[in-house]
Amino acid sequence: MSHTAAVPRHIAIVMDGNGRWATRRFLPRVAGHRQGVESLRRCVKACVDRGVQVLTVFAFSSENWNRPAEEISGLMELLGMALAREVPQLSRDGVRICVIGERQGLSDKLSAGLAQAEHDTAQNPRLILNVCFNYGGRWDIAQAAARLAARGEPITELSLDRAMALSHVPDPDLLIRTGGEMRISNFLLWQAAYTELYFSDLLWPDFDEAALDAAIADFQRRERRFGRTSEQLNASAEGRRVA
Secondary structure (H helix, E strand, O other): OOOOOOOOOOEEEEEOHHHHHHHHOOOOHHHHHHHHHHHHHHHHHHHHHHOOEEEEEEEEEEHHHOOOHHHHHHHHHHHHHHHHHHHHHHOOEEEEEEEOOOOOOHHHHHHHHHHHHHHHHOOOOEEEEEEEEOHHHHHHHHHHHHHHHOOOOOOOOHHHHHHHHOOOOOOOOEEEEEEOOOOOOOOOOOOOOOOEEEOOOOOOOHHHHHHHHHHHHHOOOOOOOOOHHHHHHHHHHHHHHHH
C-alpha cells in the first residue's frame, strides 16, 4: 500500500470571490453570492460523485458582519431562499447538512430554517455538508475551552478536540481557497494543523468540476508525512505490503 494520497476524505473550501465576480460584470455584489450558490450546488454533487465523505464550506465568517448592511441583508435573504430551494434535492442526494457557527444574532426565522434543514437531513449517509455560518476559527477554540471550563474538565489537546464544533468529522485533508488570496482567514484554525492547502485564482462562481478535479489531483501528488520522514513512510508502507 502506497502512502501517496487517495481522494481526500474531507475537503474544506473558502468560497472567495463572489463579490469581485459580480463587480467585474457591473452587477450588485449579492448577484455574485447568488451565482456562488450555483457553484456550491455543482461542487456538492461532484464531491458525492467522487466519493468525498465530508465537505466543509465557509459561507459567512464572524468578520463578515463588518460588510455593508445591504450586502449582509442580501446574504441572509439568499441563505433563507437557498435552504427552501436546495435542501429537498440535497436530501434526495443523501447529503446531511450540519450548520456550524454562532446562532445568536440570526433572525428567529433563519435559525428555525437552519435547524429544520439539519433535522430533515440528519440520517443521510452519502456526504456530510458542514456549512460554516457566522463562524470563526478563534471563536471555535474559545467556545470549546469555555465549554470544558463550565464542566470543570481539564483543558488538553484531546479534550479541546472533542469540544470543537467540528468534532463529528475528521480533520480536513484538503483546504481549497478560491479567489487568488493565499490565507485561511480564521477558518478551521484548530482542524487545519496538518491539512494540505490549495489556492486557486478562480473566483468562486467560476470554480467548477474540472477545477475541483485539478485540486484533488494536486493533493494526490503530495506526500503527507505528519511529522515523519519520507524514509519512515516508505518503511511503514513496505511493512504493510510484507504483512
